[in-house]
Amino acid sequence: MKRIAVVGASLAGVRAAQELRAQGYDGGIVLIGEEAHLPYDRPPLSKAFLAGTAARESLELLGAGDLASLALDFRLGVRATALDPSNRRVPLSDGGSVHADGVVIATGGRARTLPGFEGAHTLRTVDDALALRAALVPGVRVAVVGAGFIGAEVASTCRSLGLDVVVLEALPLPLASVLGSELAAVCARLHLDHGTDLRCGVRVSHCSAAGVHLADGSLVPADVVVTGVGMTPETGWLADSGLRVGNGVHTDAGLVTELPQVVAIGDVAHYHVDGAGRRHEHWTNASEQAPVAVANLLAGRTSRTYTPSGYVWSDQYAGTLQLAGHPRPDDALSFVDGDPSSSSFVATWQRDGSTVGVFALNNAKLFNRLRRQALRRPAVV
Structure with missing residues (x-):
């Protein structure tokens, strides 16, 4: 592949570009982003940045060194309007287009x-x-x-x-x-x-x-x-691409679409494992998917599959909430440290004798230990 287009310039797109270089790809990488801004981190937008205690510069995902080493061709302030696989082309909203041998779809979504x-x-x-x-x-x-x-x-x-x-x-x-x-x-x-x-x-x-x-x-x-009622995956531009869309871009377990030269990652990726489709809207997921999707894109086939950690965190008032794993509503919940009335506690979910999820409020140390130990083997969801 001489050139790869990464459509979407947020976390998932940046991680894909970084993984391409880390896995030895030395061709051209075009990073297409609808916003005019360089890639930035979103979690602080509802917290420190909204409060005015974090500077705009603190959001940047790429420093000067990253920009130099990644050697990206930025196309910012323009949207991808279509995907033309037969001609290996991504038309843009400014009337131009990008020719690419491979495509990473990382368009995320819009606020519902x-x-x-x-x-x-x-x-x-x-x-x-x-x-x-x-x-x-x-x-x-x-x-x-x-x-x-x-x-x-x-x-x-x-x-x-x-x-x-x-x-x-x-x-x-x-x-x-x-x-x-x-x-x-x-x-x-x-x-x-x-x-x-x-x-x-x-x-x-x-x-x-x-x-x-x-x-x-x-x-x-x-x-x-x-x-704050969720988001809608950004897939409208793929209407005539031949790809299967619906609550995201559908992929196999390795994040590969029906076209082996096209992969999807992040909030927009609707991947299938054992016949079931899943889509996650979390920062960690967008980051964790990139190595798998990139490896498969470069291989031209699905050589690796993705297993999510299910890790999510949220800062609310004086509390830091952390969740890992894949609990179900009927899993047994137990408190291993503290109780629900405490300002700090850790709870786990059990299924068939195994821990399938860990939750903590203001107890990162124990949460991380249980996450590493009890969830070493990913739960089947």
Whole structure:
């Protein structure tokens, strides 16, 4: 391969470029990114950067040395509009195109929006964060729709700025579908202990200048509204590519599409193992997939398969939440240090006599030890 196009200039795309060089590829690498910015890290956008305590420069994923050693051909501020495999071409929104012998799809996704919430903020890009940060002036009332990781982190940051915050969540408890009811109750407690007005089991209708209107006709007054209701994989540009898409770009267990010269990684990758499809929207996943996808791309076939660690972390208020593994709702939960009422504890999930997941609140040392020992063999999910 003389040239490889990496479509998507966030973490997954950067890790793919780094892996290409690390695995000995010395051809051309074109990094295509819709945003005009050089690649940057997203997790701080809802935390320190939103709070104004982290500088813009701290987000950069590539330093001067990286830029020199990777020798990337950047195409920033333009979108890939299609994939033409037969002509080995990636057309761009500026009218140009990139010829490539191999393609890494790392386009991630866009923040999901809600009908009737056109005036609300979302948080996916650095420009989103800057716009939201400018709106968080002293005295404003903030309503956050969605109590997932992004919503909880935004609420936490707003409370650290001394703002009144209400969080509106459709589930009975925040993150209940991920953590189960007992640990989800811990997340709810974090909100309540830090003065956030958490309202679960509510349905929203729309927003206006007055705030958020609920399905029951009531109004939650707010000056700033933020929706954190997930993301939609960016696959529209692949409509006529011949690739299978639907909740992401479908791949085999090695992140290879139907075309061996095209792989997908990160939030957009919907990979299949034993007939089941999976897609993860986590920082660690985007980083961990790159070595496997790149090895298979360079080999021209699936020589390696991907096994996710399932590691996720979230900083909320005074708590650092860490999760690893692949627990199911019916797995047995037990507390190995502390209990759910503690400010620091570790819990594990058991299935058929094996540990399949580890969760910790403010106990990174024990969490990391159990993660290394108990989850040495990946769980089957």
